Amino acid sequence: MKFRSIYLSVALALALASCGTAKITAEPIAIKTPIVAKKAALTESQEKRWSHLDIVKDSIPGMSVDRAYELLKGKKGTKVIVGVVDSGVDIAHPDLKPVVWVNTKEIAGNGIDDDKNGFIDDVNGWNFLGNAEHENLELVRVLKKGDDGSETYKRAKAEYDKEIKEAQAGKQQMDFIMKADQKIRAELKKENYTVEDLKGLKSADQLVNAVKPQLIQILSTMDKAEFDKEIKEGKDHYDNQIEYNLNLKFDGRKIVGDNPNDINDKKYGNNNVTGPVADGAKHGTHVAGIIAQTRNNNLGGDGVASNNVEIMAVRAVPDGDEYDKDIALGIRYAVDNGAKVINGSFGKYFSTHSDWVYDAIKYAADKDVLIVCAAGNEGMDLNEGGGIKERYPNDNRLSQKEIADNFLTVGAISYNYGPGLLADFSNYGKTDVDVFAPGVRIYATTPENTYEFLQGTSMASPNVAGVAALIRAYYPKLTASQVKHIIMDSGIPVSIDVNLGGDPDDKRSFSELSRTGKIVNAYNAIILADKMSRK
Incomplete structure (x- = not known):
């Protein structure tokens, strides 16, 4: 046997x-x-x-996954x-x-x-x-514990001051662009306007005229739908930062119910x-x-x-x-x-x-x-x-x-x-x-x-x-x-x-x-x- x-x-x-x-x-x-x-x-x-x-066959620096599968045929x-x-x-x-x-x-x-x-x-x-x-950023959780005189607290405080300032400026910019976009759509009476539409727009609105050159430059590299998506994502990002990530009063863990x-x-x-x-x-x-x-x-x-x-x-x-x-x-x-x-x-x-x-x-x-x-x-x-x-x-x-x-x-x-x-x-x-x-x-x-x-x-x-x-x-x-x-x-x-x-x-x-x-x-x-x- x-x-x-x-x-x-x-x-x-x-x-x-x-x-x-x-x-x-x-x-x-x-x-x-x-x-x-x-x-x-x-x-x-x-x-x-x-x-x-493939970097050699296609002149594109991919990972040659397709070629790897050729090696694995029958295995x-x-x-x-x-x-x-x-x-x-x-x-x-x-x-x-x-x-x-x-x-x-x-x-x-x-x-x-x-x-x-x-x-x-x-x-x-x-x-x-x-x-x-x-949830908060970890640096916010550090600040919530109070100033213990540590280098970690000092670093967290300096980073927080920098990030909250950037988030507020970013939100203001997104709001500014979205407000101008709404006015342009109203004046042109169309949602998906083009670079040509902007170039032909004669507006008396100071906000529209201030943003128009920037929008012309942006829309020359992407269509309006993609632009709308990018702006919305940008606004959501800065809103979330201010409301949740950098908000010293926000407690995102309470709903979980554990001690982290x-x-x-x-x-x-x-x-x-x-x-x-x-x-x-x-x-x-x-x-x-x-x-x-x-x-x-x-x-x-x-x-x-x-x-x-x-x-x-x-x-x-x-x-x-x-x-x-x-x-x-x-x-x-x-x-x-x-x-x-x-x-x-x-x-x-x-x-x-x-x-x-x-x-x-x-x-x-x-x-x-x-x-x-x-x-x-x-x-x-x-x-x-x-x-x-x-x-x-x-x-x-x-x-x-x-x-x-x-x-x-x-x-x-x-x-x-x-x-x-x-x-x-x-x-x-x-x-x-x-x-x-x-x-x-x-x-x-x-x-x-x-x-x-x-x-x-x-x-x-x-x-x-x-x-x-x-x-x-x-x-x-x-x-x-x-x-x-x-x-x-x-x-x-x-x-x-x-x-x-x-x-x-x-x-x-x-x-x-x-x-x-x-x-x-x-x-x-x-x-x-x-x-x-x-x-």
Whole structure:
């Protein structure tokens, strides 16, 4: 019997070896000759999926995802659970429904914690914010505690004074433009006026004449519908800042019902992973789509790893700054319930309980889970002067030493290979950013069966999380640390000078903007993963 068992095991291994495990012999993509710097003119179809295209074949600095799938033809991957710690996910979106994680150990709607994991009816994930939507920034929460004479309080006060002034000025400008827009529409007797309409408008109104040159300039680069959308979003942003994010009298946590300063107070939240308002889940739904929206279905964009992932929704990021407690418990929830990759498209510059998050990162490392995180959108050097800016989460406790080898920080690039390659908004840093990935105008799912172009390092991070999930799906024996280094080592190095913060007079070599000086490349990553898996 023993010999027969051994024989069957060997036969099975040989059968598996002959079915989908053939060695990949393709050569990695490399920039062997200088690519002519140019501002890309994308077609409509390219724009919706440029991050999947190829720098050599298409002259677009995407991640070569399409070419990666060519390598994987005939190979069978396993399902990988990706935890999306974010603002919530619209799990009813048709392009995400097929990939939503289902906790099969839980019986939906029976009000019982069937799997004894501490969360009742957590069928698709958990909502650590309950019915809360808006929140203060962390610096406001610091100020609310009172002046304790600390450097943290002083820094928070200085930042608050700066931000409230900017928010008030921004709101005033938005209100000014919207008022002028209303008058112009009334005078022209039309809603969607054009540049030609404005040029022909002879108005006696001082406000209209003051704004008209600015509007002519704006409408020469976008249509009126897009302009209206941008202005509304700008007004909503500044209104939210003043009413919620920077409002010292606002308490967004009361509705949750827990003590956010007690990590052991864990019985809070609910199983509504979308959240109380569908639009509040736009950010998380978009992030989930970048990773997992269905490929090649002629709807929206394409997910990096859609055929091989399940999205576990963890709602922990409000409109405002996230609480360290929610992030720490959210990471632990994802780890404990089977996630092998976690995406964190959030961040802040003050943290009152950062140790809880550091402990959660180390916990994830111990459980072989990779965390991919956005570098931030302030267009600044996180390592200016050789130091480290206080941006959270990070994996280094604001020192030069990493606490764990399972954490990737991602900056954003645009589709313009040349001086404009670094996204205007993206943070960078020689030691505190690991790699870069597409993050400008990324097309993906948004709530209630819609799609939008959004941008930020928030979009670059899930692009990389998708590559990580693809690797873990086809090479499940590779560890989180190995996957991290495969992504870093297999990227395409770039040494051209690029604009910092969109300033053409402030340039630096792209090679100096991160640990690797590289753009993530899925094709190269699969080749290296295949090679490492055979060692």
